[in-house]
Amino acid sequence: MIGPHEYMVAIFKSVSHAMKAERILKERCVPFKLIPVPKHISSDCGVCIRFAADARPDVETALIGEVDIALIRPLV
Amino acid sequence: MTVYLDNAATSWPKPPGMMESMAEFNGRTGASPGRSGHRLSIEAGRTVEEARALTAELINARDSLRIAFTKNATEALNIVLLGLLKPGDHVITSDLEHNSVMRPLRLLESRGIEVSIAPCSAKGELDPEAVGPLIKKNTRLIVLAHASNVTGGILPVAEIGKLARERDVLFCVDAAQTAGAVPIDVEEMCIDFLAFSGHKSLYGPQGTGGLFVREGLEHELDFIMAGGTGSRSEEELHPDFMPDRFEAGTPNAIGIAGLGAGLRFLRDTGVSIIREKESRLIGALIEGLDEIEGVILYGPPAGAERVPVISCNVKGMGPSEVSQSLDEEFGVMTRPGLHCAPAAHRTIGTLPEGTLRLSPGYFNTMEDIWHALDALESIALTAWRRG
Known part of the structure; x- marks a missing residue:
């Protein structure tokens, strides 16, 4: 079970998607950080959105219907 | 200028x-x-x-x-x-x-x-x-x-x-x-x-x-x-x-x-502000061109929905010559010829020479339009004199 203050990441199909997600989360004032996709998660050369586990509902509410999320999972 | x-x-x-x-x-x-x-x-x-x-x-x-x-x-x-x-x-x-x-x-x-x-x-x-x-x-x-x-x-x-x-x-x-x-x-x-x-x-x-x-x-x-x-x-x-x-x-x-x-x-x-200004410029240009003896206008009539583009010709002079004269003698930059659209010229009956195209933009002024009209009037007169 993941604790509420541990990190999760949202992975996207492409950096264009991640950039759109960043713009929307900023507009909605959802706290997050853009980080390079960790190599243990994907071999993609892009970026992903890192957020605290308890912000997951806010992230999902903001992004659903706006940009496809390929995967949401714990950072570690 | x-x-x-x-x-x-x-x-x-x-x-x-x-x-x-x-x-x-x-x-x-x-x-x-x-x-x-x-x-x-x-x-x-x-x-x-x-x-x-x-x-x-x-x-x-x-x-x-x-x-x-x-x-x-x-x-x-x-x-x-x-x-x-x-x-x-x-x-x-x-x-x-x-x-x-x-x-x-x-x-x-x-x-x-x-x-x-x-x-x-x-x-x-x-x-x-x-x-x-x-x-x-x-x-x-x-x-x-x-x-x-x-x-x-x-x-x-x-x-x-x-x-x-x-x-x-x-x-x-x-x-x-x-x-x-x-x-x-x-x-x-x-x-x-x-x-x-x-x-x-x-x-x-x-x-x-x-x-x-x-x-x-x-x-x-x-x-x-x-x-x-x-x-x-x-x-x-x-x-x-x-x-x-x-x-x-x-x-x-x-x-x-x-x-x-x-x-x-x-x-x-705002697109509407830009459109309004460009419509004023092209409207004045078309109105002015229409009054110059020896200028033939093509395309939809004045007042029709259009972008700020007009094609015309000067009787007795090819569009390339008019465009060159506009540029060299009057400092007015236009485009002559077929504008990469031979089909359109076939439709409006201007093959093979094409037309002189004038296309003002948002940063043009009414003075620019008047200057171009004066220049074209002068060129049309030269063409008429040449017979």
């Missing part, structure tokens, strides 16, 4: 901030968007996404990711025409089209695609009723210029879009002359593919353009170029999703930075 009246080829000058935005990108950001996770690459990615979002807002596309950037409208049109049409398909266009549509279609014709051309009037007007009867069982696409780059006339895209939707035919609009100059709503106009130029009425630099693709239709288009996208790098198959599917290779991020500045200028100024 110099007067630039060739905005239909590319807008000039560009708005304040456009050059600065490119210089700032080059000097401070400079990295490749979407290729790395470091701060400069992310910043470059933001620059591209901002331009996508502004473009989407301008054409009422709900999702910025439906916009792929290309090097110009021609590339965007080629992506649709060469990617969509297969031997046995039928496509309908008009006889006002630019070679960016006509040449890919003629190429496709040689590969077994059937092409029908809806005839326009000698004034370059298209009756939407003329298109319906051309639709057949195998009609896959209607491709149409939103406005003619020769006559300036606006074509009835909303009516034809509705017709295409009703008859289950895809609809592609060439908005090279209209994006930014005339309101465009891809929903209301039932547009499936919209090709646009970034360096005309979107006020970006040359080397920018793009394509809107309606949701789901990207799978109908075979890509014409495959390569690196920064996404799904472990796969050797090219991505099937927007916008990566049509953005192989490092994008023109510095150009897109300039395009973003052009789009901000457009949003802050």
Whole structure:
């Protein structure tokens, strides 16, 4: 079970998607950080959105219907 | 005094901030968007996404990711025409089209695609009723210029879009002359593919353009170029999703930075304000030209819906000679000839010499128009004296 203050990441199909997600989360004032996709998660050369586990509902509410999320999972 | 009246080829000058935005990108950001996770690459990615979002807002596309950037409208049109049409398909266009549509279609014709051309009037007007009867069982696409780059006339895209939707035919609009100059709503106009130029009425630099693709239709288009996208790098198959599917290779991020500045200028100024000023300029130009003895005007009548483009000729003098004289003697820059649209000249009866095209832009003044009119009056008088 993941604790509420541990990190999760949202992975996207492409950096264009991640950039759109960043713009929307900023507009909605959802706290997050853009980080390079960790190599243990994907071999993609892009970026992903890192957020605290308890912000997951806010992230999902903001992004659903706006940009496809390929995967949401714990950072570690 | 110099007067630039060739905005239909590319807008000039560009708005304040456009050059600065490119210089700032080059000097401070400079990295490749979407290729790395470091701060400069992310910043470059933001620059591209901002331009996508502004473009989407301008054409009422709900999702910025439906916009792929290309090097110009021609590339965007080629992506649709060469990617969509297969031997046995039928496509309908008009006889006002630019070679960016006509040449890919003629190429496709040689590969077994059937092409029908809806005839326009000698004034370059298209009756939407003329298109319906051309639709057949195998009609896959209607491709149409939103406005003619020769006559300036606006074509009835909303009516034809509705017709295409009703008859289950895809609809592609060439908005090279209209994006930014005339309101465009891809929903209301039932547009499936919209090709646009970034360096005309979107006020970006040359080397920018793009394509809107309606949701789901990207799978109908075979890509014409495959390569690196920064996404799904472990796969050797090219991505099937927007916008990566049509953005192989490092994008023109510095150009897109300039395009973003052009789009901000457009949003802050407003398409309706720009349209109002350009309509005043072209209205005064047409009215003035109409009063000059020996000037023949082409295209839709004064008062018709148009972009700020007018074609004319001076009796007794070829358009190249008139254009050269305007430039060298009066400092007025125009474009003579066929404007890459021989079909349109066949329609309005100006082959093989073509016309003199004058296309004012938002940064022209009424003084510019008066100067051009004085110059043309003087040239027309010379031509008349020469007999």
